[in-house]
Amino acid sequence: MSSERSTRFPAWATSALGAVAILAFWFLAAWLWRLGVAADPEAPASKASAVPYPQDVVASAVSAGADYFARHFGVSLAEAGIGYLVGNLLALVFAMLVLVVPALGGIVVQIATITYCIPIVAMGAVLIVMTPIPEAGEPALTPIILAGLSVFFTTVVGALLGLKAADRSALDVIAVYGGSRFTQLRKVRLIAALPAILNALQIAVPAAFLGAVLGEFFGKVEAGVGRAMMIAQTNVDAPLVWSLALASGIAALAGYGLLGLIARGVAPWSTGASA
Incomplete structure (x- = not known):
């Protein structure tokens, strides 16, 4: 029982890990989206920003x-x-x-x-x-x-x-x-x-x-x-x-x-x- 308690993460650490995972997935999705748009010669220029990076949203x-x-x-x-x-x-x-x-x-x-x-x-x-x-x-x-x-x-x-x-x-x-x-x-x-x-x-x-x-x-x-x-x-x-x-x-x-x-x-x- 004590070993299970010692390996359990505190609530703030779990929340921080979840936030980092979401940001990482967001960066990956925006990067892959831009790769897909760049591969399509007929795609409009504005389509690349449809999935912005997190820093673009903050800005x-x-x-x-x-x-x-x-x-x-x-x-x-x-x-x-x-x-x-x-x-x-x-x-x-x-x-x-x-x-x-x-x-x-x-x-x-x-x-x-x-x-x-x-x-x-x-x-x-x-x-x-x-x-x-x-x-x-x-x-x-x-x-x-x-x-x-x-x-x-x-x-x-x-x-x-x-x-x-x-x-x-x-x-x-x-x-x-x-x-x-x-x-x-x-x-x-x-x-x-x-x-x-x-x-x-x-x-x-x-x-x-x-x-x-x-x-x-x-x-x-x-x-x-x-x-x-x-x-x-x-x-x-x-x-x-x-x-x-x-x-x-x-x-x-x-x-x-x-x-x-x-x-x-x-x-x-x-x-x-x-x-």
Whole structure:
């Protein structure tokens, strides 16, 4: 047992090795891409930069400046945040309503399934016709709605699974003493479902950001990550597109990690830690 522990790498070392491996693969992919483009005499000159080297992406981000990223990411994060809050709040209300009024279970599941099955691109095409044009630099309604739809199904399912996993004996005790379904929900089910709800909320963070960025691709926005990507694509500025994409991944990962820390603090028993 002691030898196994001694050969185990610390978390920071594993992360560092993973980052080095990703950078090495990135360099190799960019180099091989350029070799393939150079071997094709009919390839346009701009095609060689479609897979830029990491230093080109960093240089493009530095050239764009912090104000550029702050302006576009500020709008996208606001849209994702509003959609995240509204979508998850509605999902939790619907899930709790099923436990209080079981007859509504089928309807709630059908609504959640429909929001999940409708292609988000098709929904965005419909919403862009219906929603007004926002003020310059203000959050747009289409990205907000798509962000809310992106998280609704996951949170409904996670909350329902957690609420229905409550200890049956504890529910029976409340029923014996004359407690209602609402009392069971408030005193037993919510506490039992907290880890599952927090996990669903954590998974919903990247989904909300993705929904907001996709919503910006449909237009009617003056700023946002999606808008910035479209302009960079039109200008054939591949390094800037890559820098925006990587910054989007970092933002989504940061939100995911933040919710993970909150979950550990609110429900430490879900990770095996002591309360």
